[in-house]
Amino acid sequence: MKATVQGEGSKEQELLWIRSALLGDSEAFVQLIELYQRSVYNLCYRMLGNAEDAEDAAQETFLRAFHSLRKFDQQRSFATWLLSIAAHYCIDQIRKRKMTVFSLEDVPDIEFAGHDPLPETTISLREDQQRIQQLLKTLSELDRATVVLYYWYDFSYEEIAQTLSLTVSAVKSRLHRARRALAQSWLEKYPTTFGEVERKGYESPVF
């Protein structure tokens, strides 16, 4: 099981930084960036599929967050608010650019959180990343965001709904549809394991 939002620290310290940033202290906001950069970057990377776009999106997310910090309700979770900005920005980018094709060439540029740099480990991790990104790219932008928030960030249905401005039932329905699509994509991409079974399945009169 993965950790929840990485970097989530002391709530009091976080509020102090937010209040300082509200008074115009950009260095206090840099502390918040240090805390949440991995969470935001990871979401952007999973959504956009390449390191360069993920970097731009994460930078833009923090800029937007800094400029609209006054709108942040301090009763809410800062992480959820930040990831909501990131998710919406990435969804807009995908829609604008019609980014349906993922570039896997730049996968070697990415860094894995908390891992040693042994070459064999890195190669294996990159292969895993490629497989996952190939699967994620088959989903629509909102379904992708739902899956990423659910499986990487361990968000509840309510948190996902809040982050993506959806209803809880829409989140459940999107997750269900995404799971089916992911399983289907897996079958199509790795037919050696299931090929025989799959072919038989398609031949079944039920389908």
Add this chain to the structure above:
Amino acid sequence: MNHRFFEERLFADEPLPPEEQLLLEEHLQSCDRCRALRAAWQETQIELRLAQWVAPRQGFSQRWREHYLHRNAQAQQRRALLVFLINSFLAAVFALPFYLLVAFPSQPLWMRLVIALYNLSALIPLVDGISTFVVTVFRALAEVVTPAMQISLGVAFMGVTIIWLAMLRKFSFGRLGTQ
């Protein structure tokens, strides 16, 4: 029961009631397609659960600082241009009445002002410096503009000065919380 029923249960998040679980297991024994889907989903879930977090390159926050300063510089340039354009517009608004006096000297009072202004322009190379010019302008205005109009012009001038200072404050020095 059709495949949709079983597929919905294959990808359900919550545990199934025992009777539905039993039905699903029975169906899986006879349906290759659903069995393959379940196996594929189990593999996918493992991939998702084991997937690593991806971190940005070192120096992300430093790059953010640079990005932020660059954006601020761009925004200040835009604000400076806006202030220049607004001031140009206001200057044009102020110059317009004088232009009208020159272009349409139909009214006697205005005609006198026009003559005074023309006299002033003729005086410029002759008189000794700008101060004389300004004094002459005020004298000419005092001659042709009624006291009520003088007060109105003074109030209007003060109003525009206040607006100009407010604009400088708002657009040139940035907003609190964004510096």
